[in-house]
Amino acid sequence: xxxxxxxxxxxxxxxxxxxxxxxxxxxxxxxxxxxxxxxxxxxxxxxxxxxxxxxxxxxxxxxxxxxxxxxxxxxxxxxxxxxxxxxxxxxxxxxxxxxxxxxxxxxxxxxxxx
Amino acid sequence: xxxxxxxxxxxxxxxxxxxxxxxxxxxxxxxxxxxxxxxxxxxxxxxxxxxxxxxxxxxxxxxxxxxxxxxxxxxxxxxxxxxxxxxxxxxxxxxxxxxxxxxxxxxxxx
Numbered sequence: 001x002x003x004x005x006x007x008x009x010x011x012x013x014x015x016x017x018x019x020x021x022x023x024x025x026x027x028x029x030x031x032x033x034x035x036x037x038x039x040x041x042x043x044x045x046x047x048x049x050x051x052x053x054x055x056x057x058x059x060x061x062x063x064x065x066x067x068x069x070x071x072x073x074x075x076x077x078x079x080x081x082x083x084x085x086x087x088x089x090x091x092x093x094x095x096x097x098x099x100x101x102x103x104x105x106x107x108x109x110x111x112x113x114x
Numbered sequence: 115x116x117x118x119x120x121x122x123x124x125x126x127x128x129x130x131x132x133x134x135x136x137x138x139x140x141x142x143x144x145x146x147x148x149x150x151x152x153x154x155x156x157x158x159x160x161x162x163x164x165x166x167x168x169x170x171x172x173x174x175x176x177x178x179x180x181x182x183x184x185x186x187x188x189x190x191x192x193x194x195x196x197x198x199x200x201x202x203x204x205x206x207x208x209x210x211x212x213x214x215x216x217x218x219x220x221x222x223x224x
Contacts, residue, residue: 004156105156105159107155
């Protein structure tokens with residue numbers, strides 16, 4: 001099946017720093033990638049949809065200046081959490097779609113902001 | 115926006131028992147997907163359904179796309195300890211609005 005990787009798998013940072021998370025589709029080209037956030041014992045919350053070569057589409061309530069998304073190639077999308085604060089601590093998961101009807105998820109990145 | 119409901123919210127079963135969970139929506143979807151998430155990991159696709167009425171199996175898992183296109187169910191037969199996790203359904207309309215359900219948390223008692 002399709003493989004999606006994320007890096008890093010976990011990160012601890014100080015408040016005020018920026019953190020970049022990479023999402024790669026390893027064996028297929030992903031025209032669209034999605035970024036989700038998941039709090040403990042909750043479902044996945046879509047943050048933004050990222051299309052290669054164009055600006056990301058953010059869900060309501062998600063600050064685009066805080067969560068910068070870049071989809072520079074068909075196999076790589078990055079999410080940068082700028083000026084991270086403790087409330088940004090969460091599990092961030094990306095998914096990639098090689099076609100319109102299925103999404104394959106990465107293993108997630110756990111962010112802890114101290 | 116569109117929302118999915120999953121039931122039950124959580125379930126505790128004995129190893130070897132069969133499990134049934136379902137997912138409903140107030141609106142139509144063209145695709146239904148079932149994922150399993152283990153703690154600290156991303157969701158893994160179990161079964162994808164693309165046609166109303168479709169019944170698809172993957173090992174001990176069986177899922178059906180409801181005829182009304184507003185629901186789907188997932189069955190697990192002869193449960194084993196590694197079936198523990200959260201099962202999410204997701205509905206999609208050709209990539210236009212991918213929606214996740216809140217999940218069913220499954221615990222399997224030895």
